[in-house]
Amino acid sequence: MEKHNNGSSTGTLYVVGTGPGSAENMTVAAINALKMSDIIIGYKTYLELIPEFLEGKEVISSEMMKEVDRCGKALEYADLGKTIALVCGGDPGIYAMAGLVFEMAQKAKNSCKIEILPGLAAINSCAARLGAPLMHDFAAVSLSDLLTPWLLIEKRLEAVAMADFVTAIYNPKSKKRTEQIVRAREIFLKHRSPETVVGIVTAATRENEKIIVTTLKELLENEIGMQSTVIIGNSQTYRWNDLMITPRGYSDKYQI
């Protein structure tokens, strides 16, 4: 892919999506970007999932919530002419760091080249592990109200519940935030049957992966954590064996 933001610096910042967290589930382009980089910067947990790409590199790892620091360092080193990989779990463009990189580069007038290497987001990998839950019109909503007013999140949940979207819930629950998923379920129950199929995927494709297919009624009786994505089916979604399947059509125009 071509690079964005052609500036005067000879450095390059690759914003690299590592997908659910292993070399196998990364794209060839993302792997190549890591190999070409002098310095690899990322959140500790994501870097630990790809140890084979860190050997012989300068590695700057940091804790969660230090996104602004990580972005700032990545841009600073790239401006000095280095080739940097800023690692994001999932896809940099979906609830990750692509936006912050551009926001900061604009304010700091950085002149390095910036290239986004997309990866499999939770929405891609969790769907594949559940069978075929998306398949039709869908929405993604994060329940984290750290940077978004809760009233806007409720308005969005209400809108997509009412219009029968398959809905992927990002950041459903953390140790401190436990009430948002309770409220989200209430909103969906106003518009959808308690028997609506719901999938919960925790740590997709990793060693500790856990896949649950349940219903809106029983959603809260299941384990939901920091590594979970919740996918609420639409009115047509059904369960078959251990799978969650949304038919592609509302009509029966094709015969199968």
Next chain:
Amino acid sequence: MEKHNNGSSTGTLYVVGTGPGSAENMTVAAINALKMSDIIIGYKTYLELIPEFLEGKEVISSEMMKEVDRCGKALEYADLGKTIALVCGGDPGIYAMAGLVFEMAQKAKNSCKIEILPGLAAINSCAARLGAPLMHDFAAVSLSDLLTPWLLIEKRLEAVAMADFVTAIYNPKSKKRTEQIVRAREIFLKHRSPETVVGIVTAATRENEKIIVTTLKELLENEIGMQSTVIIGNSQTYRWNDLMITPRGYSDKYQI
């Protein structure tokens, strides 16, 4: 990844996402699935993008709209004990063939193993080429009314326009379907400023790639075709150089 639907047949059907259309943008797991397969089945246009994986394989390619035939053949051969790759452009789970495969396997009582290998969907690769247009809550809506009643599509557009979702429009326009994007724009203009930033990505990452950053007002003055995805920004999305950026926060809790 583990396989779904453990049956009595020794055959395996891999449903493989090839992403925007080159080996570089596929995952290692998807490439490996193609290599392990005896027979590769897919829509002609997608197979032509990955010639290096077809050598020495039995290849069954077919025209568009023959999805049911392709799925049926893939399941039939897998049931006979073969290893089959059914190729989808993008991600099999997003407006592609994962759902149809399970729907048909269920009805025909197929007993082969089925594994979905996710790929970069248009939503991932087009976003990366535009900069960072998603970043916040987003929805995907297809304007094709072949299998979905148009009134439901309108209801969905209305819902996500009203609730300020970044919205990715799949299948915005074809030679025969030209009025749906006109109506979609009208619906968004009821809820969003004419200056709302809109991205149009055609043939992302391919030789004939075309990237346009425009506004809701001027959307229809631009070329939109069968290979285009349209991404409508939310109220906070802005343009910077040739990029489309949605800030990650509605509040200013973090200092950059």
